[in-house]
Amino acid sequence: xxxxxxxxxxxxxxxxxxxxxxxxxxxxxxxxxxxxxxxxxxxxxxxxxxxxxxxxxxxxxxxxxxxxxxxxxxxxxxxxxxxxxxxxxxxxxxxxxxxxxxxxxxxxxxxxxxxxxxxxxxxxxxxxxxxxxxxxxxxxxxxxxxxxxxxxxxxxxxxxxxxx
Amino acid sequence: xxxxxxxxxxxxxxxxxxxxxxxxxxxxxxxxxxxxxxxxxxxxxxxxxxxxxxxxxxxxxxxxxxxxxxxxxxxxxxxxxxxxxxxxxxxxxxxxxxxxxxxxxxxxxxxxxxxxxxxxxxxxxxxxxxxxxxxxxxxxxxxxxxxxxxxxxxxxxxxxxxxxxxxxxxxxxxxxxxxxxxxxxxxxxxxxxxxxxxxxxxxxxxxxxxxxxxxxxxxxxxxxxxxxxxxxxxxxxxxxxxxxxxxxxxxxxxxxxxxxxxxxxxxxxxxxxxxxxxxxxxxxxxxxxxxxxxxxxxxxxxxxxxxxxxxxxxxxxxxxxxxxxxxxxxxxxxxxxxxxxxxxxxxxxxxxxxxxxxxxxxxxxxxxxxxxxxxxxxxxxxxxxxxxxxxxxxxxxxxxxxxxxxxxxxxxxxxxxxxxxxxxxxxxxxxxxxxxxxxxxxxxxxxxxxxxxxxxxxxxxxxxxxxxxxxxxxxxxxxxxxxxxxxxxxxxxxxxxxxxxxxxxxxxxxxxxxxxxxxxxxxxxxxxxxxxxxxxxxxxxxxxxxxxxx
Numbered sequence: 001x002x003x004x005x006x007x008x009x010x011x012x013x014x015x016x017x018x019x020x021x022x023x024x025x026x027x028x029x030x031x032x033x034x035x036x037x038x039x040x041x042x043x044x045x046x047x048x049x050x051x052x053x054x055x056x057x058x059x060x061x062x063x064x065x066x067x068x069x070x071x072x073x074x075x076x077x078x079x080x081x082x083x084x085x086x087x088x089x090x091x092x093x094x095x096x097x098x099x100x101x102x103x104x105x106x107x108x109x110x111x112x113x114x115x116x117x118x119x120x121x122x123x124x125x126x127x128x129x130x131x132x133x134x135x136x137x138x139x140x141x142x143x144x145x146x147x148x149x150x151x152x153x154x155x156x157x158x159x160x161x162x163x164x
Numbered sequence: 165x166x167x168x169x170x171x172x173x174x175x176x177x178x179x180x181x182x183x184x185x186x187x188x189x190x191x192x193x194x195x196x197x198x199x200x201x202x203x204x205x206x207x208x209x210x211x212x213x214x215x216x217x218x219x220x221x222x223x224x225x226x227x228x229x230x231x232x233x234x235x236x237x238x239x240x241x242x243x244x245x246x247x248x249x250x251x252x253x254x255x256x257x258x259x260x261x262x263x264x265x266x267x268x269x270x271x272x273x274x275x276x277x278x279x280x281x282x283x284x285x286x287x288x289x290x291x292x293x294x295x296x297x298x299x300x301x302x303x304x305x306x307x308x309x310x311x312x313x314x315x316x317x318x319x320x321x322x323x324x325x326x327x328x329x330x331x332x333x334x335x336x337x338x339x340x341x342x343x344x345x346x347x348x349x350x351x352x353x354x355x356x357x358x359x360x361x362x363x364x365x366x367x368x369x370x371x372x373x374x375x376x377x378x379x380x381x382x383x384x385x386x387x388x389x390x391x392x393x394x395x396x397x398x399x400x401x402x403x404x405x406x407x408x409x410x411x412x413x414x415x416x417x418x419x420x421x422x423x424x425x426x427x428x429x430x431x432x433x434x435x436x437x438x439x440x441x442x443x444x445x446x447x448x449x450x451x452x453x454x455x456x457x458x459x460x461x462x463x464x465x466x467x468x469x470x471x472x473x474x475x476x477x478x479x480x481x482x483x484x485x486x487x488x489x490x491x492x493x494x495x496x497x498x499x500x501x502x503x504x505x506x507x508x509x510x511x512x513x514x515x516x517x518x519x520x521x522x523x524x525x526x527x528x529x530x531x532x533x534x535x536x537x538x539x540x541x542x543x544x545x546x547x548x549x550x551x552x553x554x555x556x557x558x559x560x561x562x563x564x565x566x567x568x569x570x571x572x573x574x575x576x577x578x579x580x581x582x583x584x585x586x587x588x589x590x591x592x593x594x595x596x597x598x599x600x601x602x603x604x605x606x607x608x609x610x611x612x613x614x615x616x617x618x619x620x621x622x623x624x625x626x627x628x629x630x631x632x633x634x635x636x637x638x639x640x641x642x643x644x645x646x647x648x649x650x651x652x653x654x655x656x657x658x659x660x661x662x663x664x665x666x667x668x669x670x671x672x673x674x675x676x677x678x679x680x681x682x683x684x685x686x687x688x689x690x691x692x693x694x695x696x697x698x699x700x701x702x703x704x705x706x707x708x709x710x711x712x713x714x
Contacts, residue, residue: 084407086322086325086402087399090399095437111199115324115325116321119322142179142182143175147316147321156175156315157449158442
């Protein structure tokens, strides 16, 4: 799977482990929430970067104590119309202060990118390279937005206040 | 009226450019219809039975002459010369070509309009009391809050893929003219014991397949926290609202399943965890938006104006009738709120031709300080008319077929587009409305206030559940039948109507409505409206009349 991150399209450096698959030594790997819950102690101690695959019906705030352990949290968009992970992203970034990679996986489409990025998602699984090239443009379609979010950009009301 | 600043202008222009590119990609085959559908829907474009339908947002129903003239131009150039005002204060055009929609949106942007979020599973165009800012029973003007909500909800990154559509209505008056209690979120401006103005917040109202009246989530919310509280409700809904069944996805189902206490707990917990930071509305922010809605300079009436109007009314009974039904009290001395009926007998409710729109734009400039409003009852409102001008205005409206004196009366029927246009419909609504209004118009005076509402399917765009008499089109083995409900009401005492009995065939609807009206006229006490009579006497007399052997 290709990955769009930091304005570039590249290969995904992470391995995504099945629940029965042994942990690779030191290599960056993600585990399911189920596996994290079952093997929390061992995974905490493991050397190397760890990522979590969060189902979109899980409560992000339950991760409050563990959040610093993760270098990556992969959010799930099983269908692009299922927007639960947008709220998860905002809670992870805004409420829990997660600073690692927040990745959109599943049915990720070009025209949802700007919403995702505003919610704090900074990496996107993309299907094919030819289409993905055109995706970067999707992130620049608007100069400013109306609400505060998790993208660190001043929103329009704030800009108005600054403009006096 | 709110005027765009440079940020707003740039935003709608960027939106048009974005949409133009989406249409280009669709026509080039780079987007599948499945992928394109939510994008076009978030720009108000539906694919209906015969053509594309474009629904244009009229935020909280407010129009200027310039905007109305542009809508007339769209009707002429891109449609068949007319438009249809909807029960959510919007306007829709029914004969649109996909490839022309980017140009239409560009034209709209030139007059500070758009079609953003008039469809899709997102926060829809916010609606309000069409008498906002002029009604004599108002605590505070709801429009600044509507505009604040409009901006906050526009392309909201978290709430653009909700379980289902989401509708918000705001009223600042004692009388509810915005059907607030049948919205996903309803907001009433209220004054608390300390004399501060804030919001009563209702949640979980709605019509459709499972109609429900909204429940109070909070009795008093300080204005400063309005957006944070809305965001807390939406977040709880986005997280817990059902997504497995289209018909159980609205927030009302969640509120019903959890119970309002549990819903309140969840929302309040989320609200308490949010800080009073970015979403706070300081008084200066509210004041800056409210400045756009400052009352105009009203002329002071001259002595003798009222007496002259009195003489005109005495001389012209038709004018007197129109003033009685279509004119409401205004807060400024010597002024009136005029409702222009888009319900002439025998015509589709809510339709206006390009010529009518242009005339109304002219009349609004000449007589109403350049303002027009759309009501959810599908009529237009001229909110600032000098009482001395009423006779002249009435004559000019009459020349264009716009002086029907029936506001709130039996022939002022709400109806959805139904099977004549809509791909969801089970039966036709417009011909039923046309037949009923034709038939009832001559009896409007005798019957008095009566709200008949017609929907062509269970989605209830015609608000039949809250009609005094509600009519719902159903399909029975390919034949159009109509189920009748009675006793509903959409005002501050909102109630859902009860089904009287088996659905009747199309040809018998007029007869059935007549029978219900006869019972009401027979049994009503002085001053009693239909729902009050129904509540007092019960359904039995109506049932007997409706299903009496002929």
